Amino acid sequence: xxxxxxxxxxxxxxxxxxxxxxxxxxxxxxxxxxxxxxxxxxxxxxxxxxxxxxxxxxxxxxxxxxxxxxxxxxxxxxxxxxxxxxxxxxxxxxxxxxxxxxxxxxxxxxxxxxxxxxxxxxxxxxxxxxxxxxxxxxxxxxxxxxxxxxxxxxxxxxxxxxxxxxxxxxxxxxxxxxxxxxxxxxxxxxxxxxxxxxxxxxxxxxxxxxxxxxxxxxxxxxxxxxxxxxxxxxxxxxx
Numbered sequence: 565x566x567x568x569x570x571x572x573x574x575x576x577x578x579x580x581x582x583x584x585x586x587x588x589x590x591x592x593x594x595x596x597x598x599x600x601x602x603x604x605x606x607x608x609x610x611x612x613x614x615x616x617x618x619x620x621x622x623x624x625x626x627x628x629x630x631x632x633x634x635x636x637x638x639x640x641x642x643x644x645x646x647x648x649x650x651x652x653x654x655x656x657x658x659x660x661x662x663x664x665x666x667x668x669x670x671x672x673x674x675x676x677x678x679x680x681x682x683x684x685x686x687x688x689x690x691x692x693x694x695x696x697x698x699x700x701x702x703x704x705x706x707x708x709x710x711x712x713x714x715x716x717x718x719x720x721x722x723x724x725x726x727x728x729x730x731x732x733x734x735x736x737x738x739x740x741x742x743x744x745x746x747x748x749x750x751x752x753x754x755x756x757x758x759x760x761x762x763x764x765x766x767x768x769x770x771x772x773x774x775x776x777x778x779x780x781x782x783x784x785x786x787x788x789x790x791x792x793x794x795x796x797x798x799x800x801x802x803x
Contacts, residue, residue, distance in 0.1 A: 591788025616677020
């Protein structure tokens, strides 16, 4: 963060009692959620068997995590006093949106999944059911692209020198900003093409969405897992 880098010149100290740091679990859950959405879509489009209860459990677990943490971060304004007001928008609100969508999918699969499994054309039924909510997915895709643009413009994702690993690139703030913004671009592009996938139920657009969300899902999952080390180190180094 720019504020962190400026403060680091005088020896960075953070009051961690006022700074939520759970974007670690948010990143891991978001990455896993993206990968599972792609996996379910692949199984539907290729005619594989789907056990609705197992997918409901998976979406429900991730949805609860993202909904709870995203809602709290969204409503906690701003984070850590005046230092990180943009984190609410960058991490909190997209997590809240994705978590709500996952919970809605989990609820449907749990309550109506067995009936849906027996329909002769599951992809078509899924497309009809998901049609109205695809507008919100499309809108959040635009939001992700806006977040990516802001990340590049203001280098919002730059790590302070006190953070292990990521802090080694503190003198090159555009590097990490480009990495995280690139992930938001991938998520956003997948969301923009999502309504087209529902209409065509396969083809090149499904491949584009699958690639975008698979790459970004893997990256968010791995980056979030890595942050369990880097954020602990940052806390120790700035207490």
